[in-house]
Amino acid sequence: MKRRVILRADGNSKIGLGHVHRIYALAQILEPHFDCIINIQEPSSSIYNLFGTKFIVHSLPNSIYGSEAFYNELVNEVTDTDIVVLDGYGFNTEYQRRLKARAYKLVSIDDIHQTHFLSDVIINHSGGITDSDYDYEPDSVLLLGPAYTLIKKEFLHSVRKENLNQFPPSILINFGGADPQNKTLTTLESLLNNFLDFGHLHIIVGSAYLYLKELQQVIKSAVPAVFLHTDCTTEEVISIMHQCNVAILAPSTILFEYVTIRGLAFIEQTADNQKDVYDYFISSQLALPVSYLNEILTSEKVYMAKASKLIANQNKVFDRKSGDRLLKIFLNL
Known part of the structure; x- marks a missing residue:
């Protein structure tokens, strides 16, 4: 028993x-x-x-x-x-x-x-x-x-084997399943307003996200196209992560999942309980502050150098x- x-x-x-x-x-x-x-x-x-x-x-x-x-x-x-x-x-x-x-x-x-x-x-x-x-x-x-x-076993068994060097990159935005501060929308608007060049832009929100209508309204008029994903299964999240060699994330569970698969992560602290994770990932060069986004994504040479270094560090830490x-x-x- x-x-x-x-x-x-x-x-x-x-x-x-x-x-x-x-x-x-x-x-x-x-x-x-x-x-x-x-x-x-x-x-x-x-x-x-x-x-x-x-x-x-x-x-x-x-x-x-x-x-x-x-x-x-x-x-x-x-x-x-x-x-x-x-x-x-x-x-x-x-x-x-x-x-x-x-x-x-x-x-x-x-x-x-x-x-x-x-x-x-x-x-x-x-x-x-x-x-x-x-x-x-x-x-x-x-x-x-x-x-x-502590992440789902599907992420532990999934390894990115493609598109790490893609530039302009495809970008994932996720600030958790609930995102009570609606960082998802403000981040999207910032990306669109700064005219950064990117391949595809994918946004994942959960069932607890309360600002879906406002987000859909911005996406409807966005150029280039933005792909919105709601209530994703684990397999769907993994598939989207594999398509996106850059991610803008909260320093929460989604960050651990993403770097386990591997990719260049930009992070923004959205709650007090994320401080330790944020500080560790930045100081250990496993991720970058979201404020570095424009600097990194406007130069292919800079992007390649940073991505290579951070992913090498991820390989050492997340086994x-x-x-x-x-x-x-x-x-x-």
Whole structure:
């Protein structure tokens, strides 16, 4: 009989879907060896579609973070043989304390290191983070950096073999599934207004994106043509990434997916919780600030030099073996 792994996260148009996508990626890795049970407050239809029929998704009642109802929402479900995985900023020390008393092992996926962790394992794939950034228990195990990248297995198995040297480049724009600040539209308008030369322009937005009509209006009158993709499957996202040797992205899950496939990424921080990822990718020369876009894309020689250097760095850092490492950790808990 397989051991249960109970995974807890939330996602919607306000907070984005990054936490949900990370636990989905982990569930994919663990599923052959564990029974994975997903717990989300009032999941949308798109979240149910993401997990499909392979995983059990429990809809939790909407409770206020920090309330007694919130702290106790999983207490009666968890047994002393279960591994519990938490991904979200509301799962503070008190939330962890109540579950750690019940569970076999407790795992936290994190990217802001702002609470005391009681978890047995802490995973942060941001990069540039050390043990000293965390307040944790003496026997906790910290898994830090891109060696533990949490992205869907399809991206780990996909390698770009074409069009890295294409110039003018084809460009992908994506600021996450929700993009509450509507950076997608402002970035598109900036590209069109600056008359940059590019092959094709592809935009991906998710079901939680609230500005679709405004975006469609701008695209309708755009020259050259812009291709808009909504509610894409993983396979469709990978196909679009393979067509685009340049991407303008938020420093979130989509960035890890794109550089794992390889390409020249320009990034713009859109939320406080992206700071560590942004700083690491820029300082490690894995991506460039979006402010460099005009400078790089107006010269084929400059583009080729920068793309070659950054992709060489990506090859060193993202070895596509993170899933194997994470599975080994869970099997040995």
